[in-house]
Amino acid sequence: MKALFEHLDRWRLLALLLWAxxxxxxxxxxxxWLWQSQALLYWVLAMALCGGAGYGLQAWLIRRDRKLLAAAATGPDSSWPPQAEGAWAAVEALAGQTEPEAWPLNDGGRLWLLGRNALDTVARHYHPQVERPLLELTVPHTLLIIERASRDLRQDITEHLPFSHRLTIGDLLRVWRWKDSTERFVNVYRAGRLAISPLEALVSELGGLVRGRAYRDVGVEIQRWLLREYVRKVGYYAIDLYSGRLPLTEGEPTAAPTPDSRRALEQAGEAAAATGEPLRIVVLGRANAGKSSLINALFGRLTAVADVLPDTTAALTPYRLEREGLTAALIFDTPGCDTEWLDDKTLRKTVLDADLLLWVCAAPRPDRRLERERLDAARAWLAARPDRRPPPLVVAVSHIDQLRPPREWQPPYDLVNPQGPKAENIRAAVAAVASDLATPVASVIPVCLAEGRAYNVDDALWAAILAQQDEAGRVRLLRCLEARKRLENWTLLGRQL
Ligand SMILES: Nc1nc2c(ncn2[C@@H]2O[C@H](COP(=O)(O)OP(=O)(O)O)[C@@H](O)[C@H]2O)c(=O)[nH]1
Ligand SMILES: [Mg+2]
Incomplete structure (x- = not known):
């Protein structure tokens, strides 16, 4: 502005004044004239009314913008493991504290520091015992986080800020710079005007105050949003990285089967090369509970060997399950959880490799202490892995046809409003199993698995499995990412050496 005045000599200024x-x-x-025709008061009133309405409208617009900006904020990912919750809360807290006054957009150094703070917040959450946790991050990963965060931010800005494709950082900053220089000139102008026409000056002074504040508010609002989004984005990808979801190599982690599933697919007589990673459904329960029968019932034909003899399944046996509505899956038959074939080590590996657990529990066998112990052990192993999601659990209560009265078997039974002793006993068995195994009643399904008498498998049990499919998919993703990271570490090392 100063430069502008130097170019304008006095005569030019006079010419300008004459024009104005x-x-x-x-x-x-x-x-x-208003004064003379005694209409000044009305004019002032009308002015105040219009001003008030304008102010109200502006306030509403600002509130709406604020809401739109808030809606455009990055949120946590639903497929993150439970451990990520705390990390995300820390990122949100940091974003909430970030104010444009402290982090000017024109200061690249400060912005870099803000990004580092966000990274540090997440790193500290995952390595609380390390003094400088940021140093634990590898260089390619740090660069990858910043690259992803910037790419996303660019997309967000283009989508959510009107005219953002024409908006430059300079435009945003000018809001701040103008504020100072314009204020200086305006003050001179104001003083002069006040001397000429006090009333008009007063009114326009008020209007100016309102307009100026509203304009500045919008600018500040956008800057605040940008800064907070920046923090959230960096935090988001940092959490992605620590959750094992940000591998350095491209491609979907579930696109190819893991080495484990590849072997299982081959065992199930399937060409593994053509498929992605299948959902891994594991059937667990005591010997003779009906695990093999459950698999047969799901297939609708004899697949697994079901026997009256104590246990014929000595090892994990995979079968390829293909049914309408279900993504490609492998279903594993297991030895009874009360046999020597399924020791702690095997059970632990089995549940950590599972995306969905199907627990089969025989209704007429009331002692479920041992089952509960093994299930609780499995829960503890899963809980000790906060970087992974625990597989959902569906419980099938089998042998309901043998509940009293044993001779009666006339399905279907209405278990919501049980009529007669059979239905009542089935309902009681479901409640007992739910409480004995500490699972919600909704995920306990009564079934009959005897050959030729299958009941409730294709409808209720299948529906319960399908209802867990999405969650099982999230479990699978984290499982695959871990497998891939393990592979990646080796292949990258191989390439670098
Ligand atoms: N009556 C009846 N028999 C069943 C039921 N489920 C399984 N069985 C029988 O129980 C025996 C053991 O079943 P199996 O599937 O081999 O049990 P697993 O050891 O858990 O695999 C077999 O003879 C099955 O036919 C059921 O719901 N009702
Ligand atoms: Mg069996």
Whole structure:
């Protein structure tokens, strides 16, 4: 502005004034006329009304913008493991504290520091015992986080800020710079005007105050949003990285089967090369509970060997399950959890490799202490891995046809409003199993698995499995990412050496 005045000599200024004088006189004369015709009060009132309405509208617009910006904020990912919750809360807290005054957009150094703070917040959450946790991050990963965060931010800005494709950082900063220089000039102008026409000056002063604040508010609002989004984005990808979801190599982690599943697919007589990673459904329960029968019932034909003899399944046996509505899956038959074939080590590996657990529990065998112990052990192993999601659990209560009265078997039974002793006993068995195994009743399904008498498998049990499919998919993703990271570490090392 100073430079502008240097170029304007005094004569030019006078010419400008002469141009402006008639218009300025109009204001003065208008006020005089209003005064003379005693309409000044009405005019002031109308002015106040319009001003008030304008102010209200502006306030509403700002609130709406604020809401839109808030809605455009990055949120946590639903497929993150439980451990990520705390990390995300820390990122949100940091974003909430970030104010444009402290982090000017034109200061690259400060912005880099803000990004580092966000990274540090997440790193500290995952390595609380390390003094400088940021140093635990590898260089390629740090660069990858910043690259992803910037790419996302660019997309968000283009989508959510009107005219953002024409908006530059300079435009945003100018809001701040203008504030200072314009204020200085305006003050001079104000003083002069106050001397000429006090009332008009007062009114326009108020209007100016309102307009100026609203304009500045929008600018500040956008800057605040940008800064907070920046923090959230960096935090988001940092959590992604620590959750094992940000591998350095491209491609979907579930696109190819893991080495384990590849072997299982081959065992199930399937060409593994053509498929992605299948959902891994594991059937667990005591010997003779009906695990093999459950698999047969799901297939609708004899697949697994079901026997009256204590246990014929000595090892994990995979079968390829293909049914409408279900993504490609492998279903594993297991030895009874009360046999020597399924020791702690095997059970632990089995549940950590599972995306969905199907627990089969025989209704007429009331002692479920041992089952509960093994299930609780499995829960503890899963809980000790907060970087993974625990597989959902569906419980099938089998042998309900043998519940009292044993001779009666006339399905279907209405278990919501049980009529007669059979239905009542089935309902009681479901409640007992739910409480004995500490699972919600909704995930306990009564079934009959005897050959030729299958009941409730294709409808209720299948529906319960399908209802867990999405969650099982999230479990699978984290499982695959871990497998891939293990592979990646080796292949990258191989390439670098
Ligand atoms: N009556 C009846 N028999 C069943 C039921 N489920 C399984 N069985 C029988 O129980 C025996 C053991 O079943 P199996 O599937 O081999 O049990 P697993 O050891 O858990 O695999 C077999 O003879 C099955 O036919 C059921 O719901 N009702
Ligand atoms: Mg069996």
């Amino acid at each position: 004088l008639p218009v300025a006189a109009l204001l003065l004369l208008g006020t005089l």
